[in-house]
Amino acid sequence: MRIEVTFADRVGIAHEILAVLALRRLNVVGVEVDPPLIHIDAPGLDPAALPALSDALRAIAGVRSVAAIDMLPGTRRRLHLDALLAALPDPVLAVDRKARVVVASAAAAEVAGLPESQLAGFDIGELFGEAELTRDLTAGGFRMSGREVTLNGQPFLLEVTPIVDVEAAGAVVTLFTPSRLGERLDAIQNLDELGAGGGFARILGESPPVRALKARAARVAAMEAPLLILGETGTGKELIAHACHRASPRRDKPFLALNCAAVPENLAESELFGYAPGSFTGAQRGGKPGLLELAHGGTVFLDEIGEMSAYLQAKLLRFLNDGSFRRIGGEREQKVDVRVISATHRSLEAMVADHSFREDLFYRLNVLTLIVPPLRERGQDILLLARHFIARAAAQARRPPGRLTPAAAAALLANRWPGNVRQLENVIFRAVTMSDGGVLDAADLELAGAGMQSAELPAEEADSWESAVEGFERTLLRRLYPRFPSSRKLAARLATSHTMIANKLRKYGIPER
Numbered sequence: 001m002r003i004e005v006t007f008a009d010r011v012g013i014a015h016e017i018l019a020v021l022a023l024r025r026l027n028v029v030g031v032e033v034d035p036p037l038i039h040i041d042a043p044g045l046d047p048a049a050l051p052a053l054s055d056a057l058r059a060i061a062g063v064r065s066v067a068a069i070d071m072l073p074g075t076r077r078r079l080h081l082d083a084l085l086a087a088l089p090d091p092v093l094a095v096d097r098k099a100r101v102v103v104a105s106a107a108a109a110e111v112a113g114l115p116e117s118q119l120a121g122f123d124i125g126e127l128f129g130e131a132e133l134t135r136d137l138t139a140g141g142f143r144m145s146g147r148e149v150t151l152n153g154q155p156f157l158l159e160v161t162p163i164v165d166v167e168a169a170g171a172v173v174t175l176f177t178p179s180r181l182g183e184r185l186d187a188i189q190n191l192d193e194l195g196a197g198g199g200f201a202r203i204l205g206e207s208p209p210v211r212a213l214k215a216r217a218a219r220v221a222a223m224e225a226p227l228l229i230l231g232e233t234g235t236g237k238e239l240i241a242h243a244c245h246r247a248s249p250r251r252d253k254p255f256l257a258l259n260c261a262a263v264p265e266n267l268a269e270s271e272l273f274g275y276a277p278g279s280f281t282g283a284q285r286g287g288k289p290g291l292l293e294l295a296h297g298g299t300v301f302l303d304e305i306g307e308m309s310a311y312l313q314a315k316l317l318r319f320l321n322d323g324s325f326r327r328i329g330g331e332r333e334q335k336v337d338v339r340v341i342s343a344t345h346r347s348l349e350a351m352v353a354d355h356s357f358r359e360d361l362f363y364r365l366n367v368l369t370l371i372v373p374p375l376r377e378r379g380q381d382i383l384l385l386a387r388h389f390i391a392r393a394a395a396q397a398r399r400p401p402g403r404l405t406p407a408a409a410a411a412l413l414a415n416r417w418p419g420n421v422r423q424l425e426n427v428i429f430r431a432v433t434m435s436d437g438g439v440l441d442a443a444d445l446e447l448a449g450a451g452m453q454s455a456e457l458p459a460e461e462a463d464s465w466e467s468a469v470e471g472f473e474r475t476l477l478r479r480l481y482p483r484f485p486s487s488r489k490l491a492a493r494l495a496t497s498h499t500m501i502a503n504k505l506r507k508y509g510i511p512e513r
C-alpha cells in the first residue's frame with residue numbers, strides 16, 4: 001500500500017521515517033520527497049498494520065500526520081503525461097541538449113515505425129537521415145522552424161521549441177504534416193536556405209526524362225499561369241508542385257494543398273472557399289477563410305483534380321476567370337491573388353471527351369503542363385532512388401545502410417512499378433526493416449506479384465497448348481530468375497522441386513549462375 005506522511009522539514013527526517021519502515025521489514029519500492037510531504041510505496045504493508053505504523057511514525061519529532069493514498073503523485077503525473085503524449089495528434093519528440101530523443105509521443109513512434117522505447121536515445125539527425133540536422137539544432141541553440149524533413153518516407157515540417165534551463169537543455173520537436181487537407185504551410189516561408197535551386201534538389205534523378213522534367217519545371221515555376229502536373233500515382237507530382245512554388249516569386253507566401261479525392265464535395269468547398277459567419281449549423285461562429293484566402297499571394301495545390309465534382313469545377317472556373325469568389329453563404333465577392341497548380345493521374349482529355357470534366361476548366365488549368373514520367377522509364381534512377389531510400393530506412397532503423405546484391409538490383413530494374421516512387425519507397429522500407437541488415441537480396445524485396453503478371457502470354461500468340469505453356473514457363477523463369485538466381489531459390493519461390501526447375505532452366509537455355 002502507499003502512504004503520505006506530512007512533516008515539518010528538518011535535516012534527516014526522511015531518513016528516520018524510512019528507518020521505521022525498515023525496522024518493520026517493509027520493502028519500499030518507491031519514495032518521493034517533496035517537503036512537507038513524503039510519499040512511500042511499500043507493497044508489503046497491510047492496511048490492518050497501518051494504525052500501528054502511523055503511531056510509530058508520529059513518534060518521530062516533526063511528523064504531523066500519516067494517511068493512505070492510492071497512487072504516488074509522481075506515478076499519477078507520469079500516467080497523465082503518457083495519456084497526454086498518446087493524445088497529441090502531431091508527432092512530438094523531446095530531445096536532450098545533444099539532440100538525442102528522450103521522450104516520443106505515440107504519433108511520433110507510429111510514423112517512425114518504432115516502439116516509443118526504441119526511439120529513446122536516437123540521434124535526431126540519424127532518425128531523419130540528415131546528419132546535419134543535429135549539428136544545426138545544437139549549434140543554433142535549438143532555434144529552428146519550418147524545416148522540411150522526411151520520416152519513413154513521409155514529409156513533415158519541423159518546429160522546434162527550445163527547453164531553456166540555465167542554458168539550452170534540449171527542445172521539443174513537433175512534426176507537422178504538410179500539404180494535406182487544409183493544413184497551412186505558412187511556415188514554409190523559411191525557404192531561403194534552399195538557395196537558388198528552390199526545392200528541385202529534393203527531386204532525385206539523373207535520367208534524361210527526369211533531367212528534362214526538372215529543367216522544364218524550373219522554367220514554368222517562375223511563370224504566373226496555372227500549371228497542370230500529369231503523371232501516374234506516386235510519381236512525385238506533389239513534390240514537384242511544391243518545388244515549383246519554392247522556385248517561384250511566391251516562395252515567401254503560403255503553399256496550401258487540397259486533395260480533391262480525399263474529401264466529400266461540401267467539405268472540399270468549405271476548405272477551398274471558406275464560409276461566411278452563420279452560414280450553417282455547426283460552422284465556426286465567425287465563419288472561416290478557405291485555402292484561397294489563406295494562400296493570398298501564394299499557391300494552392302489541387303491534387304487529384306479529376307475527382308472534383310461538377311459543381312466545384314464550375315466554382316473553380318469562375319475563380320480562375322477573374323480571381324473572385326464568394327465564401328459559402330457569403331454575400332461579399334472576394335478577390336485574391338493565388339496561383340493554382342493542379343495534378344491528376346487521370347487523362348483529363350478522356351474525361352472531357354466523356355463529359356465528366358469541363359472542357360473550359362481543362363483549358364484554364366492546362367496553360368502550362370508538366371508530365372512526370374513513370375518510374376519504369378527512369379532507368380538507373382530506380383537504383384539511385386533505392387539507395388537513397390535504403391540509407392534513410394537504415395538510419396531510422398539504426399542500422400548501417402545495407403547494399404543491394406546484383407540480383408536485387410536486376411529485380412528492381414525489371415519491375416513494372418505500378419505504384420512508382422511511392423511503391424519503391426515502401427518496398428525498400430519493408431525490406432530494410434525485415435532484413436537482418438547488411439545485404440539486401442532479391443528475395444528480400446516483395447516484388448513477386450508484379451513479376452507474375454508480366455509473365456502472362458497474350459492468348460493470340462499461342463498456336464498450340466504445348467507452345468503456350470512453354471512460352472509461359474520461359475517468361476516466368478526469365479522474369480523471376482534475376483530475383484531468385486539459383487534453381488534452389490527459384491524452386492522455393494515457386495513451391496516446387498529444384499530438380500524440376502534445374503531441368504526447365506536447361507530446357508529454356510537460361511544458364512545457372
Ligand SMILES: Nc1ncnc2c1ncn2[C@@H]1O[C@H](COP(=O)(O)OP(=O)(O)OP(=O)(O)O)[C@@H](O)[C@H]1O
Nearest residue numbers: 153202203204232233234235236237238239421422
Ligand atoms: N524524384 C524523387 N526523388 C525523391 N523522392 C521522390 C521522388 N519522387 C517521388 N518521391 C517520393 O515518393 C513519394 C510519392 O510522391 P508524391 O506524393 O509527390 O507523388 P504523387 O505523384 O503526388 O502521388 P499521388 O498521385 O498518389 O498523389 C513521396 O514520399 C515523395 O517524397
